[in-house]
Amino acid sequence: MLVLGIETSCDETAAALVDDGRNVLAQRVLSQIEEHKPFGGVVPEVAARSHLLHLDRLIAETMAEAGRRFAELDAVAATAGPGLIGGVIVGATTGKALALAAGKPFLAVNHLEGHALTARLTDGIDFPYLLLLVSGGHCQLLAVEGVGRYRRLGTTIDDAAGEAFDKVAKMAGLGYPGGPAIQQAALSGDPARFALPRPMKGRPDCDFSFSGLKNAVRLLIESLPRPLSPTDAADVAAGFQAALVDSIADRVTRAARRFRAEWPDGRHLVVSGGVAANAALRQTLAEVATRAGLALLAPPLALCTDNAAMIAWAGIEKLRLGHSDPLDFAPRPRWPLDPTAPRAVGAGVKA
Incomplete structure (x- = not known):
């Protein structure tokens, strides 16, 4: 084929x-x-x-x-x-x-x-598995039950993680695209210098939020001498990355508990999307997966x-599965994987 x-x-x-x-x-x-x-x-x-x-x-x-x-x-x-x-x-x-x-x-x-x-292409894993889809336009946690069969456990109620990376990098003068720029700057930064919030941490659901973190970074940058010194920019990048990774880890931990309870045959936590290339996120997710009794699968960076x-x-x-589509299939700007999932409180118009 x-x-x-x-x-x-x-x-x-x-x-x-x-x-x-x-x-x-x-x-x-x-x-x-x-x-x-x-x-x-x-x-x-x-x-x-x-x-x-x-x-x-x-x-x-x-x-x-x-x-x-x-x-x-x-x-x-x-x-x-x-x-x-x-x-x-x-x-x-x-x-x-x-x-x-x-x-x-x-x-x-x-x-x-x-x-x-993608994890089935790279590793041939079986269904079901827990998926963290984290990119510039999307941030979701889903139970992948089969082709075309997805149960959404959590989604962002405002912005996606990748969008937050881009906006923070722009505010800090680190350039575009934001993900690689923040990751590089954070290598020489002190993540503990600035106190930044961990949005949604501790909440009983599995949803995400990043607009408040972005705003906190904006206020922080406005309080610092401009333009930012290399040290200040690196510390802002490191603090932001640590806060975002901590927030995601908390949400994934909660989703993993639910996944293990409802899909006991599942063995893998899969992370996919552009933000999955972030090394700090991968390392933290590996620890989260181990604690949850799951194996982490992250596709090659490419x-x-x-x-x-x-x-x-x-x-x-x-x-x-014998599926094909007619030539009059209409392209869709929005196309949720789980159309039955309720709209998250505060969610925007993203799929």
């Missing part, structure tokens, strides 16, 4: 060819960091235009590297949401056109499901951030 995957939900343009033996035969990922850096964040219009400019070439290069023809494909899978709708439309439309031209099934993949199933290999693999998982 051979599937071409296409990913264009945010600011990475990606194509990959994956088979059902869990082999990534070829892949291309083009980052748009330099295009968005002057704005300090992703500009949807700029992202969509860049996808349109580069996607066809990346697909052709991927097919050429693998030495495969479109006629050899079993299906074409493309992210159809959630995400920046302009970019999603570019990728989904391209996927539909290729599927139609090659006479192959089209698979509309939920971008979040791509992240959720598969934490947005990529098309995870989309192709999610397509394979769907195809195995």
